[in-house]
Amino acid sequence: MLTTILRGLGILPQPRPTRPASRRHETPTPPRPTACPTPAPVSDREAKAAATRADAQRRSDAKWAEAIRLVLRAGDASDTRYIDPHELLLARGRVGPELGEYLRACQYAGISLRRIGDAELADAKRLAAYRADLTARAATDAEGWDKGNLALIERQKGARRTGREPEPDLVIPPDVQGLIAKMLADRLARLSRRQGGGQGTTQGAVTPPPPPPPPAAPPAAPQMEEPPEDEPEEPGSTPAPMGRR
Numbered sequence: 001m002l003t004t005i006l007r008g009l010g011i012l013p014q015p016r017p018t019r020p021a022s023r024r025h026e027t028p029t030p031p032r033p034t035a036c037p038t039p040a041p042v043s044d045r046e047a048k049a050a051a052t053r054a055d056a057q058r059r060s061d062a063k064w065a066e067a068i069r070l071v072l073r074a075g076d077a078s079d080t081r082y083i084d085p086h087e088l089l090l091a092r093g094r095v096g097p098e099l100g101e102y103l104r105a106c107q108y109a110g111i112s113l114r115r116i117g118d119a120e121l122a123d124a125k126r127l128a129a130y131r132a133d134l135t136a137r138a139a140t141d142a143e144g145w146d147k148g149n150l151a152l153i154e155r156q157k158g159a160r161r162t163g164r165e166p167e168p169d170l171v172i173p174p175d176v177q178g179l180i181a182k183m184l185a186d187r188l189a190r191l192s193r194r195q196g197g198g199q200g201t202t203q204g205a206v207t208p209p210p211p212p213p214p215p216a217a218p219p220a221a222p223q224m225e226e227p228p229e230d231e232p233e234e235p236g237s238t239p240a241p242m243g244r245r
Contacts, residue, residue: 054124061127065116067091068134071100072115075107101171102138105148108155142179145172 007014070091073079092100106113113134120126137144149170156166172180 058122058124058127061124061131062121064094064131065121065127067094068103068113069115071095071103072113075103097171098173099135099138102141102145105145105152105170107148108151109144109147110151111144111147139173139175140179142176142183145170145176146180146183 067090070083070088073081074083074088095103103113105111114130116127116130120130149172152167152170156169159166
């Protein structure tokens with residue numbers, strides 16, 4: 001307050017005027033782009049667990065494929081290498097009952113199945129594909145099951161004729177039995193259509209023309225009428241002229 005009065009009387013100098021703020025043009029800058037958030041890396045423990053599971057599955061598929069090869073060797077008459085009965089029993093158990101019966105059916109029907117090679121036993125993808133393909137084939141190959149069953153029936157008949165013990169029947173899964181029944185019904189329907197096609201009962205078949213009528217019999221020759229016999233002459237009648245009876 002006193003300072004203001006002294007400055008008004010001229011005793012104290014006046015204060016310097018404040019400089020106005022400068023007008024600076026600032027260009028707005030866009031925000032810096034941020035990188036997409038990267039997923040958190042899988043921990044070493046989870047990676048090791050996944051690798052362990054994959055290796056265990058590969059080993060299981062490899063043992064299964066080796067069991068398939070042993071069962072196929074046992075059913076191959078041309079393979080004379082010795083097979084340990086205990087190992088064969090273990091192999092049949094590893095293959096499973098349904099697939100084991102399908103291998104028997106293929107053996108009786110003469111159907112050759114591919115045996116996986118030694119080099120493929122270390123390839124997890126090929127082992128998995130081989131197992132999936134053979135399993136699906138055993139569940140859908142109605143024709144192979146049917147051929148094998150018919151061939152086994154003939155073998156059983158031959159064994160009974162010679163006094164030998166026949167081999168046991170094939171145990172066909174119920175689903176496959178339904179597929180076989182459908183296959184036989186379709187086959188019978190196609191046979192019926194082929195047989196009926198020659199008689200014009202099938203659509204699109206050509207009906208043969210009717211046979212021509214038999215030729216008419218020739219007209220009978222006119223029959224000559226015989227002259228009537230002369231009646232006996234009555235007494236006192238006029239005799240007939242010469243030349244007539």
